Amino acid sequence: GENVEQHPSTLxxxxxxxxxxxxxxxxxxxxxxxxxxxxLGKRPQLIIDIRSNVGEKKDQRIAVTLNKTAKHFSLHIxxxxxxxxxxxxxxxxxxxxxxxxxxxxxxxSVSS
Amino acid sequence: xxxVTQSSRYLVKRTGEKVxxxxxxxxxxxxxxxxxxxxxxxxxxxxxxxxxxxxxxGDIPEGxxxxxxxxxxxxxxxxxxxxxxxxxxxxxxxxxxxxxFFGPGTRLTVL
Numbered sequence: 001g002e003n004v005e006q007h008p009s010t011l012x013x014x015x016x017x018x019x020x021x022x023x024x025x026x027x028x029x030x031x032x033x034x035x036x037x038x039x040l041g042k043r044p045q046l047i048i049d050i051r052s053n054v055g056e057k058k059d060q061r062i063a064v065t066l067n068k069t070a071k072h073f074s075l076h077i078x079x080x081x082x083x084x085x086x087x088x089x090x091x092x093x094x095x096x097x098x099x100x101x102x103x104x105x106x107x108x109s110v111s112s
Numbered sequence: 113x114x115x116v117t118q119s120s121r122y123l124v125k126r127t128g129e130k131v132x133x134x135x136x137x138x139x140x141x142x143x144x145x146x147x148x149x150x151x152x153x154x155x156x157x158x159x160x161x162x163x164x165x166x167x168x169x170g171d172i173p174e175g176x177x178x179x180x181x182x183x184x185x186x187x188x189x190x191x192x193x194x195x196x197x198x199x200x201x202x203x204x205x206x207x208x209x210x211x212x213f214f215g216p217g218t219r220l221t222v223l
Binding site for chain 2: 006023034041042043044045046049089097099100101102103104105
């Protein structure tokens, strides 16, 4: 079935370092790839998304890259800050385009 | 701002009880979703609906049903609650092919 694998499950970095989270998806028909951030006790919120006709998208300190041939996409956070500490979820649209398939999440800890 | 609300933040029920979780969105979104979130398992889709009275099974529909009588409201029903349904339940809504907006979640404990 449709599946999204996310790695690593936990990531610890020092403030100011970069963090990279990687996801792979199984369905070549997926064409929408959002990333969500969930702070402790709060709801997931969209931080960046990319569509299949674009290879890279950047918004200040965060960027997402997409390799459709390899079915990989990645989240890059530069100059990490303690407030970046959260669980990050990647997702890919399902074949019908009606729902999202989520990865299992990455817990990012940024220490000062 | 899109607002997605859920009827309860915390709920405690007994095994065998029928449980209703309600979700309301105020942005006229056609799509609504129910997920459960468990540590290490991420967000797993239970059911979704792309129109009034329409529903589709997600990855883990067993033990659940849903109802969507009005566009803004999507209800999740546990017909006979069991302890393995203790979890955080998240509702979300979206326009077609767009990102999803989540509610605050309901933490359900089944004793």
